[in-house]
Amino acid sequence: DAGVTQSPTHLIKTRGQQVTLRCSPKSGHDTVSWYQQALGQGPQFIFQYYEEEERQRGNFPDRFSGHQFPNYSSELNVNALLLGDSALYLCASSFFGTANSPLHFGNGTRLTVT
Amino acid sequence: AQSVAQPEDQVNVAEGNPLTVKCTYSVSGNPYLFWYVQYPNRGLQFLLKYITGDNLVKGSYGFEAEFNKSQTSFHLKKPSALVSDSALYFCAVRDRLGGTYKYIFGTGTRLKVLA
Numbered sequence: 001d002a003g004v005t006q007s008p009t010h011l012i013k014t015r016g017q018q019v020t021l022r023c024s025p026k027s028g029h030d031t032v033s034w035y036q037q038a039l040g041q042g043p044q045f046i047f048q049y050y051e052e053e054e055r056q057r058g059n060f061p062d063r064f065s066g067h068q069f070p071n072y073s074s075e076l077n078v079n080a081l082l083l084g085d086s087a088l089y090l091c092a093s094s095f096f097g098t099a100n101s102p103l104h105f106g107n108g109t110r111l112t113v114t
Numbered sequence: 115a116q117s118v119a120q121p122e123d124q125v126n127v128a129e130g131n132p133l134t135v136k137c138t139y140s141v142s143g144n145p146y147l148f149w150y151v152q153y154p155n156r157g158l159q160f161l162l163k164y165i166t167g168d169n170l171v172k173g174s175y176g177f178e179a180e181f182n183k184s185q186t187s188f189h190l191k192k193p194s195a196l197v198s199d200s201a202l203y204f205c206a207v208r209d210r211l212g213g214t215y216k217y218i219f220g221t222g223t224r225l226k227v228l229a
Contacts, residue, residue, distance in 0.1 A: 004157070033216065042204055042219035043158070055214040090157055092217075100165050102148060103217060105157035 002027055004106035006091050012112045013081050021076040021109045025093030031055075032074040033103065034066060035090040043090055049074050050096050078111075086113045116141045116209040118188075120220035127195045128228050135190040135223045137205030146208035147188045148217065149179055151201045158204060164188060175199070195227045 005024045013019050025032050031050045035043035045058035049068035063079045072093075078085055088110050092103035117140045127133045139145055146165055150158040162173025169181045179190050190203060205220040 035217075035219075040222075042206075042221050043217075045216040045218070048214055048216060050214065056211055056216055058216065092158075100146070100163075102160040102163055103158075104160070105150075107155070107157045110155075 004029075004091055004093050004104050006089075006106035006109050008109060009107070010110045010112075012114060014114055015081055015083060017081050018077065018079045019081060019111060021078075021089050021091075021111070022073065023076070023091030023093075023106060024073045025091075026104045029093035029095050029104065030072050031094045031096045032068060032072065033092045033094070034074070034076045035092060036060070037088040037090055037108070039087070046076070081113045083113050086111060116207045116218050118147075118205045118207050118218060118220040120203075120205055120223045122223050123221075124224045124226065126226045126228060129197055130194050133192050133195040133199070133225065133227070135203050135205075135225060137188045137190065137220060139186050139188060139205075139207050141207055145181075145188075146210075147179075147181065148206040148208070149173065149177070149188075149190050150204045150206060150219075152204065152222075153201050161190070161203075195225075197227045197229050200225055200227045 007022045033048040034046040037043045047057040048055045052068045065077045068074045088108040090108045091106045119138045148163045149161040152158050164171050164181045172178045202222050204222050206217045
């Protein structure tokens with residue numbers, strides 16, 4: 001049973017560039033959430049996708065956008081990168097129909113912006 | 115707004131001793147509380163959750179947590195710590211909005227178990 005997989009594991013970008021991060025949810029899950037974890041901080045909610053729509057969004061600028069595909073996988077796009085966007089980006093999946101089940105996290109993508 | 119607080123940045127405990135990692139919460143309505151652990155360069159792994167029912171919740175790897183409504187706390191405990199328990203621990207509360215929800219995490223507590 002494959003867990004949540006994220007790619008790439010590491011990424012180095014320059015200020016002003018754009019980046020796309022990818023996530024495949026755990027088998028049987030249909031909802032994907034993205035979190036940003038800055039160094040020494042707890043994860044911060046970016047947004048959640050279900051049925052290919054953004055269902056809820058955290059306090060992040062619209063430089064952060066996403067997409068969910070029919071196979072439930074998801075992408076996180078960040079435009080006009082800033083140094084402050086350097087962080088571990090975590091994807092988490094769940095099944096929408098069981099609200100009490102915990103989130104399952106991938107190992108994250110470490111983004112460094114120089 | 116829902117929130118959790120982890121008052122200790124780091125907890126040190128000797129191997130074999132009991133450990134406690136503290137978490138307090140602030141929610142409107144019934145709290146849905148979780149504990150996660152993070153090892154270096156890894157994602158978060160689920161340990162346990164409190165939704166309703168018994169105040170003492172048992173989870174993975176011998177961990178348990180005590181829900182205390184009057185003190186608005188949800189402390190993580192283990193009777194006998196292992197060196198391999200050394201990691202970063204996060205408390206979280208589920209914040210429901212309409213038909214969806216998000217998790218709000220604390221700032222984390224680094225647990226160091228000394229041999």
